[in-house]
Amino acid sequence: xxxxxxxxxxxxxxxxxxxxxxxxxxxxxxxxxxxxxxxxxxxxxxxxxxxxxxxxxxxxxxxxxxxxxxxxxxxxxxxxxxxxxxxxxxxxxxxxxxxxxxxxxxxxxxxxxx
Amino acid sequence: xxxxxxxxxxxxxxxxxxxxxxxxxxxxxxxxxxxxxxxxxxxxxxxxxxxxxxxxxxxxxxxxxxxxxxxxxxxxxxxxxxxxxxxxxxxxxxxxxxxxxxxxxxxxxxxxxxxx
Numbered sequence: 001x002x003x004x005x006x007x008x009x010x011x012x013x014x015x016x017x018x019x020x021x022x023x024x025x026x027x028x029x030x031x032x033x034x035x036x037x038x039x040x041x042x043x044x045x046x047x048x049x050x051x052x053x054x055x056x057x058x059x060x061x062x063x064x065x066x067x068x069x070x071x072x073x074x075x076x077x078x079x080x081x082x083x084x085x086x087x088x089x090x091x092x093x094x095x096x097x098x099x100x101x102x103x104x105x106x107x108x109x110x111x112x113x114x
Numbered sequence: 115x116x117x118x119x120x121x122x123x124x125x126x127x128x129x130x131x132x133x134x135x136x137x138x139x140x141x142x143x144x145x146x147x148x149x150x151x152x153x154x155x156x157x158x159x160x161x162x163x164x165x166x167x168x169x170x171x172x173x174x175x176x177x178x179x180x181x182x183x184x185x186x187x188x189x190x191x192x193x194x195x196x197x198x199x200x201x202x203x204x205x206x207x208x209x210x211x212x213x214x215x216x217x218x219x220x221x222x223x224x225x226x227x228x229x230x
Contacts, residue, residue, distance in 0.1 A: 037221075044117075045157075045205065045221040091157065100145065100170050101159035102219060 002027045004094050006105035013082045014113050020067075021077045021108045023092030031097030034068065034075045039089040039107070048090070051075065082112045116140040118222035120206050126228045127196055135191045135225045137206030146189045147207040147219060148181065150174075157205065163189065196229045203227075 003026045013019035025034070036048040051059045051068050058066050063080045079086055092105040119138045127133050139146050148160040161171040163181050180192045189208075193200055203224045209217035 035218075042223070043203070044223040047218050047220070050218065093157075100147070100162040101172065102149070102157075103159070104157040106156050 002029075002032075002094050002096060002103045004092050004103050004105040006090075006092055006108050008108045009106070010109045010111070012111040012113055013079075015082055015084060017082055018078060018080045019082055019110065021079075021090050021092075021110065023075045023077070023105055025073050025075065025092070025094050025103075027073070027094065027096065029096050029098075033095045033097075034066075035093040035095070035102065036064070036066070036075075036077045037091045037093060037104075038086075039091065040085075040087070045091070049077065079110075084112050084114060086110060087112045118206055118208055118220050120204075120222040120225050122225060123223065124226045124228075126230065129198060129229055130195050133193050133196055133227065135193075135204050135206075135227070137189045137191075137208075137222055138187050139189055139206070139208030140220055141187070143208035143210050143220070145169075145209045145211070145217065146181075146183070147209075148191045149205045149207065149221075150202040151205065151224075152199075152202040160191070193227075196227075198229050201227055201229045 207219040
């Protein structure tokens with residue numbers, strides 16, 4: 001069974017600085033998808049960024065980028081120029097190529113301080 | 115931008131009672147999902163639904179649970195006889211397709227269920 005581990009329960013960063021959230025996963029599959037979701041205090045989960053395992057290039061989405069290390073099974077999220085609105089729980093999630101379910105990590109609570 | 119909506123936002127029920135949680139997926143989406151998050155724990159997959167059938171379910175999704183798409187817009191999760199351990203936040207999600215892996219699951223705001 002696939003597992004997703006987020007080793008940082010909480011992190012904080014100063015506004016305008018850069019922060020990196022860690023995620024590792026375990027799978028025997030070669031074809032899969034990885035996601036970062038953001039859950040602000042209003043509690044609606046929003047997709048931040050996704051990565052297909054077959055793509056070597058790291059995904060980027062404006063201030064958000066990932067460092068996908070397939071051999072190491074690592075998928076970290078980098079937030080540049082942090083903003084107060086980035087304060088949220090961040091969940092790393094995995095989806096196997098043959099499955100529809102998302103497997104989530106426990107989340108990292110990020111606080112951006114003014 | 116279209117959103118997944120869920121009602122009610124909060125529900126309190128007595129143990130043994132039936133509850134129905136409602137979701138309106140994004141209108142052109144064909145795949146629907148329920149997840150739950152017990153306080154302090156991971157978000158867990160319950161079930162996926164496509165073409166009026168369950169396409170995948172987890173071990174959590176036992177005979178106490180059922181899903182239905184009663185009309186063209188709603189997607190419901192029924193818990194027949196609630197237990198204390200069913201207390202959780204329940205999230206509905208929908209996506210457009212999965213065959214090519216291009217789908218993104220869009221989540222609703224959740225229903226907080228409290229079983230007393």
